[in-house]
Amino acid sequence: AQSVTQLDSQVPVFEEAPVELRCNYSSSVSVYLFWYVQYPNQGLQLLLKYLSGSTLVKGINGFEAEFNKSQTSFHLRKPSVHISDTAEYFCAVIRTSGGYQKVTFGIGTKLQVIP
Amino acid sequence: KAGVTQTPRYLIKTRGQQVTLSCSPISGHRSVSWYQQTPGQGLQFLFEYFSETQRNKGNFPGRFSGRQFSNSRSEMNVSTLELGDSALYLCASRVTGGETEAFFGQGTRLTVV
Numbered sequence: 001a002q003s004v005t006q007l008d009s010q011v012p013v014f015e016e017a018p019v020e021l022r023c024n025y026s027s028s029v030s031v032y033l034f035w036y037v038q039y040p041n042q043g044l045q046l047l048l049k050y051l052s053g054s055t056l057v058k059g060i061n062g063f064e065a066e067f068n069k070s071q072t073s074f075h076l077r078k079p080s081v082h083i084s085d086t087a088e089y090f091c092a093v094i095r096t097s098g099g100y101q102k103v104t105f106g107i108g109t110k111l112q113v114i115p
Numbered sequence: 116k117a118g119v120t121q122t123p124r125y126l127i128k129t130r131g132q133q134v135t136l137s138c139s140p141i142s143g144h145r146s147v148s149w150y151q152q153t154p155g156q157g158l159q160f161l162f163e164y165f166s167e168t169q170r171n172k173g174n175f176p177g178r179f180s181g182r183q184f185s186n187s188r189s190e191m192n193v194s195t196l197e198l199g200d201s202a203l204y205l206c207a208s209r210v211t212g213g214e215t216e217a218f219f220g221q222g223t224r225l226t227v228v
Contacts, residue, residue, distance in 0.1 A: 034216075043119070043205055043219030090158065100170040101209075103148070103217070105158035 002027040004093050006106035013081055014114050021076040021109045023091030033074040034092040035065055038108075044090060050074060061085070086113045117141065119208050119220035127226045133194040136223045140187050140208030146170075147189040148217065149181060152203040161204075164189055165211070193225075201227045 007022040025031065032051050036044040048059025055067040065076045074091060091106040120139040128134050140147050148171075149161040160173040164183035181191045187208075193200055203224050207217035 036219075041221070043221045044207075045219070046216050049216065100146075100163055100165065101148075101217075102171065103160055105150075107157040 002029075002031060002093050002095055002102070002104050004091050004104050004106040006089075006091055006109050008109050009107065010110045010112065012112045012114055015083055016080050018079050019077065019081050019085075019111065021089050021091075021111065023074045023076065023106060025072050025074065025091070025093045027072075027093060027095060029095055032094040032096075033065075033067060034094060035059065035063070035074070035076050036090045036092060036105075037061075038088045038090065040087075047076070047089070081111070081113050083113050083115060085111060087111060119206055119218050121204075121206050121220035121223050123223060124221065125224045125226075127228060128196050129228055130196055130198060132196050133192065134196060134225060136191045136204055136206075136225070138189045138191070138206030138208075138220060140189070140206075141218055144208035144210050144218070145187050146209040146211060147183055147187065148207045148209075149189070149191050150205040150207065151175075152205055152222070153201075158205070161191065196227045198227050201225060 003026045005024045013019045034049045035047040038044050047063050048057045050057050050067045058064045063078050088108045088110045090108050093104045095102045122137045146165045148163040151159045163171040167183045178194045183189045203222045205222045206220045209215045209217050
């Protein structure tokens with residue numbers, strides 16, 4: 001079984017301030033880790049993903065995340081947020097088996113950037 | 116290259132009715148997955164289809180069903196609608212299995228009254 005915990009349901013932050021969105025996961029096997037962003041009335045868009053290799057992953061729009069195996073975490077960070085970053089962010093854990101994926105999403109974190 | 120297309124975007128149905136949602140994946144993508152998104156439950160996996168076969172299924176009642184056609188387009192059907200089925204239904208397509216990225220459509224907003 002696998003699970004994802006996004007510790008904060010809402011994160012308000014002032015424009016140009018740094019932000020960290022937290023994600024912890026649980027799995028008995030190796031998994032892949034993704035962060036998606038959802039803008040209002042839109043589908044999900046991939047921000048970044050960790051498959052293997054370097055634990056620091058850089059994504060689109062200036063976001064990055066660090067995979068920490070010992071702490072089973074994959075926190076998302078941005079050094080300076082913009083109003084346009086206001087959206088909901090989802091952490092996802094993906095396990096592959098027999099050629100198909102088992103995907104588990106976190107409950108989501110709403111990032112509100114305050115002007 | 117066109118993205119994942121879901122139709123219709125918005126739908127209002129009455130309790131007890133049935134509904135069919137459509138998803139056209141990105142050209143060349145053979146895997147289609149469906150998700151239900153609600154404020155309280157977040158994103159819940161419904162099922163995945165690959166080459167017209169259901170390969171994985173989430174914990175939803177039998178009222179939720181789907182199918183995939185030979186051109187990879189997929190439909191999802193919900194019968195005997197309940198108020199609790201009101202949600203955003205998202206479709207995602209992938210090239211194939213493994214760790215490949217899923218591309219999401221904009222979703223169909225279903226409201227059951």
